[in-house]
Amino acid sequence: MQTLLEEFYKTDLYIDKFHDRKISLGEESYQINGVSQSGKTKLVKHYLLGLKKNTYLYINCNDIRIDIDELNxxxxxxxxxxxxDVLVLDNYLQVITFVNVSQLIITSTxxxxxxxxxxxxxxPxxxxxxxxxxxxYDSSALNHFFQLGGFPSMHKVHSDLRHLYIQETLLNALDNVEFDILKFCTKMMSQKISAFTIYERLKSIRKISKDKLYKSFDALVEKNYIHTLEKFExxxxxxxxxxxxxxxxxxxxxxxxxGRLFENMVYLELLKSDVTCYYDEQIEFYMPHLNEIILCMPFSDERALFKKIEQIEAFIFTHSIEKITAITMNTEGSISHPLSSVEMLPFDIWALGD
Incomplete structure (x- = not known):
């Protein structure tokens, strides 16, 4: 193991051009959690490359040459x-024992x-x-975002290989049951669905116990491959x-x-803003602490928005909603309302706003 550690210590780290994230590392010890291909390794390596070479040790715990007992x-x-001074355990395994260093950084799903x-x-x-x-930065950027999504590595994958690249990434990161659940959830994105319903659907095409499915579903949620949103109250x-x-x-x-893809995209922006939100009938996102409602209406106009407001009027008055934002693809405008500020904003303007 000494020889392998020497190799890790002497090997020069390399990353392609780094693009700043909204998250950066300081001198604290961290655990960085995220799905595969979210950029954990690149973030860590970028930080290490700003330090003196002989002060850090980077270990990718996925290296099959590592014997865990010998490493410990x-x-x-x-x-x-x-x-x-700085030890990085990339793709950390819980069986690896921590050691006393000035700064410890681990990454894990x-x-x-x-x-x-x-x-x-x-x-992502x-x-x-x-x-x-x-x-x-024009309309082509948003269209490109719809095509590529948020995995940083997708910018280097040729268009004819992108779908296969994502499939291979997920197959390597998940077990068979988790992958099948995720695949089913992809068909049901932005819809109400329970783990029991997923079990009922999957048991007809593969042998699986209810307990196993529930555990795998919970694992996908814990790893943040899927996210769930509660109904208000x-x-x-x-x-x-x-x-x-x-x-x-x-x-x-x-x-x-x-429409469901667009709603998922809006949800992810809210998720990364760390805003507590819920859904309700005919309301995509309600943020109680902000007294605000977000509606997803990609191709609607002010007339359609007016009809939508009529449908949710009772909720607006019951909860004293102060702001209603309808997110669109490219329509911008507003309508008058006795209680709330109501406006339509294109996704790119809304996502880049404060």
């Missing part, structure tokens, strides 16, 4: 002998409850981060399902439904 027996001594580590949730690129990869009601990235829709199914 020799890592602490190696760090002391070489005066390692799963969250590990470790008090000494500050948790960072790294999601949001629209503002995506624009750093674009050569021009009805925590037991069936939750809505959203995907970790919109690119999964075209990669895992041929089903077409732009």
């Amino acid at each position: 027996n020799s890592l602490s001594k190696f760090c002391i002998q070489n005066k390692i 799963l969250h590990h409850p470790v008090d000494i580590l500050q948790t960072i949730r790294l999601y 690129l949001d629209y503002e981060e995506f624009l750093a990869y674009e050569h021009k 009805h925590s037991r009601a069936t939750k809505k399902i959203y995907l970790c990235d919109i690119s999964l829709k075209a990669a895992l199914t041929t089903d077409k439904h732009f």
